[in-house]
Amino acid sequence: MTKTPIAIQYPLLSHIVRHGFYTRIGGISHGEYASLNCGFKSGDKLGFIQKNRRRVAEHIGVAPQYLWGGIQTHGNTLFHISKSNCFPMEGDGAITTDPDVAISIVTADCAPILFSTKKGDVVGVAHAGWRGAASGILEKVIDQMNAFGAKSKDILAVVGPCIAVAHYEVQDDMRNAVLQQDPDGKIFFTPIREGYYLFDLGHYCVDRLRRKHVGIAALLGRDTFMDSTHFFSHRRQVQEGKDVFGHQISVIACRKTV
DSSP: OSOOOOOOOOOOOOOEEEEEESOSSSSSGGGGOOOOOOOOOSOOOOOHHHHHHHHHHHTTTTTTGGEEEEEEEESEEEEOOOOOOOOOOOOEEEEEETTTTTTEEEESSSEEEEETTSSSSSSSEEEEOOHHHHHHHHHHHHHHHTTOOOGGGGGGEOSSBBBOOOOOOOEEEEEEEHHHHHHGGGGEEEETTTEEHHHHHHHHHHHHHHHHHHHHEHHHOTTTOTTTOOOOOOOOHHHHTTOOOOOOEEEEEHHHHO
């Protein structure tokens, strides 16, 4: 078992900031949580989760106490994080301008989104399930970045590994809840039988980013449901009759100044 966390990077971001959509490989957890489980809401041993997150912090280049992660609620609350408030708070997004801090979210089918200015001086992160995406978490991150000197046209936003449309079956109630908040989201639901649809979460997030006129809105296109080697997947576990759920982590930190 490798002791080094494995992170997927987006090439354009790699030239600007430290970041990674971390896979489940490179931690110390066992069994269904193997191995880089970083989700505190899982039933994994707390000590394992803390050590896994410490590995990620070291890999991204910050002190372990400055790897921020929120208590995610599938909402649209976000924070401006610095060393002075780098502790868990209820929210699904964050920005930072502090190069000594890394901000993160955990996912297991929902979409992780990393944001950066072209200079790497303001970065953001968002956890976007359908509730968060429809209620505006992505737009709020962009607005908050702009409040700290960014411009939308200079923001790069990358949607990381999430459940692919072929495996994300939903019903009328979920579709109606999305469309009540965002009628333009209709095109991302494909009918498959009466009252059931396939929902394209990844492209829905990209579309909302483009509506905010960011410079680049990209989709990695990695499917958490099908790739059990690299990703945890809540829906896969449910379909297999399991009630053990791990989470991968996605992290970003500002460019370090000399």
